[in-house]
Amino acid sequence: MTEKFKRIHVIVLDSVGIGEATDAAKYGDEGCDTLGHTAAAMNGLNVPNLTKLGLSNIRPEQPILGVPVQDKPLAYFTKMHEISAGKDSMDGHWEMMGLPVMTPLHTFPNGFPDELIQKIETFSGRKVVWNKPASGTEIIKKFGEHQMKTGDLIVYTSGDSVLQIAAHEEIIPLEELYKICEYAREITIDEPYHLGRIIARPYVGTAADNFERTANRRDLTLVPPEKTVLDLLAESGRDTLAIGKINDIFSGQGIKKGWHTVSNEDGMEHFIAVLDQDFHGLSFTNLVDFDANYGHRREPVLFGKALEVFDRQLGQALPKLTEDDLLIITADHGNDPGFRGTDHTREFVPLLVYSPAFHAGQALPVRETFADLGATIADNFGTQLPKVGTSFLSTLKMR
Ligand SMILES: O=P(O)(O)O[C@H]1O[C@H](CO)[C@@H](O)[C@H]1O
Ligand SMILES: [Mn+2]
Numbered sequence: 001m002t003e004k005f006k007r008i009h010v011i012v013l014d015s016v017g018i019g020e021a022t023d024a025a026k027y028g029d030e031g032c033d034t035l036g037h038t039a040a041a042m043n044g045l046n047v048p049n050l051t052k053l054g055l056s057n058i059r060p061e062q063p064i065l066g067v068p069v070q071d072k073p074l075a076y077f078t079k080m081h082e083i084s085a086g087k088d089s090m091d092g093h094w095e096m097m098g099l100p101v102m103t104p105l106h107t108f109p110n111g112f113p114d115e116l117i118q119k120i121e122t123f124s125g126r127k128v129v130w131n132k133p134a135s136g137t138e139i140i141k142k143f144g145e146h147q148m149k150t151g152d153l154i155v156y157t158s159g160d161s162v163l164q165i166a167a168h169e170e171i172i173p174l175e176e177l178y179k180i181c182e183y184a185r186e187i188t189i190d191e192p193y194h195l196g197r198i199i200a201r202p203y204v205g206t207a208a209d210n211f212e213r214t215a216n217r218r219d220l221t222l223v224p225p226e227k228t229v230l231d232l233l234a235e236s237g238r239d240t241l242a243i244g245k246i247n248d249i250f251s252g253q254g255i256k257k258g259w260h261t262v263s264n265e266d267g268m269e270h271f272i273a274v275l276d277q278d279f280h281g282l283s284f285t286n287l288v289d290f291d292a293n294y295g296h297r298r299e300p301v302l303f304g305k306a307l308e309v310f311d312r313q314l315g316q317a318l319p320k321l322t323e324d325d326l327l328i329i330t331a332d333h334g335n336d337p338g339f340r341g342t343d344h345t346r347e348f349v350p351l352l353v354y355s356p357a358f359h360a361g362q363a364l365p366v367r368e369t370f371a372d373l374g375a376t377i378a379d380n381f382g383t384q385l386p387k388v389g390t391s392f393l394s395t396l397k398m399r
């Protein structure tokens with residue numbers, strides 16, 4: 001069978017949810033709405049490109065403020081529900097690639113057991129401070145100066161299955177931090193820990209009021225226990241290009257070439273550059289600033305401004321697409337900047353599917369799992385289909 005599209009591009013707007021999921025109550029997240037609350041804080045979002053693709057058509061009963069519902073949206077549009085047990089990035093991205101995480105990973109709301117902390121202390125020759133949930137920017141304000149004096153490791157977690165180590169780059173050099181994180185990764189793969197991610201959180205600055213985290217963050221994720229759509233594509237000789245955090249999230253599995261990025265804007269510039277390359281397969285981009293800089297920080301106005309910047313860059317990318325290209329814009333979970341706490345929120349995610357080859361856009365049925373995305377990609381490239389997910393490829397009508 002011939003392929004409908006030679007290239008498929010997936011852009012994940014990290015944490016840009018589109019309203020509470022049907023199971024939000026199970027997570028204590030009733031009432032969350034990342035896009036809705038962000039747009040309200042901005043008194044309306046100015047995102048002409050997302051608008052014309054059909055962003056508000058996804059929920060015409062409650063349009064996103066400033067984003068009018070289109071009579072003739074350019075994209076196929078709907079929202080997707082998550083079936084994974086967790087609401088972290090790894091769960092969301094793996095599910096998109098056909099591997100939902102059905103057994104909950106472990107979270108440590110009261111901090112990690114002494115046994116684990118002692119192992120990290122022995123390996124690193126440093127003491128651990130905090131070892132409880134925290135916001136990453138608050139915790140370096142609180143312990144950064146202490147760390148500069150003592151060299152102690154700042155260990156913290158969140159509502160997700162993560163162990164994060166914050167370290168001043170001039171006190172604990174990056175290479176050393178990465179080694180400690182790799183060690184922590186090795187000893188937390190199996191029970192009783194079974195942690196989704198170890199995250200290195202380097203920062204710089206001279207005092208509490210000016211500490212800043214750097215782009216040298218590294219996420220050490222579990223290795224996917226089964227093949228994802230990325231593996232299926234790679235095995236069948238297709239290109240798999242990863243921009244931003246994607247390579248980390250899949251531990252490099254099934255990825256032919258990956259680029260780390262320093263910001264959303266940098267990520268989109270890489271994406272636009274990739275559009276000029278001749279390749280055959282998937283480009284997969286994650287834009288993490290929405291989540292790390294604005295969602296967890298509960299900054300709805302800055303979140304909204306970042307969406308507007310993304311939209312302008314999207315405007316540069318769209319004219320580069322040809323009839324051989326399919327663009328898919330989605331998210332991996334919510335992180336409502338107008339919601340209590342600082343954790344991710346259990347939300348539907350938007351799904352906008354666009355190609356210049358389409359005659360017109362239209363509504364797709366609500367997807368029961370993010371895995372429908374991976375199934376569609378596998379279907380297009382004629383590889384083995386993932387175990388989970390239903391392709392919507394045949395619904396997409398070409399001119
Ligand atoms: O508060 P910061 O350090 O940004 O951490 C956040 O980033 C992690 C990964 O998204 C989340 O689990 C949350 O802990
Ligand atoms: Mn995420």
Ligand SMILES: [Mn+2]
Pocket residue numbers: 015291292296335344
């Ligand atoms: Mn996050």
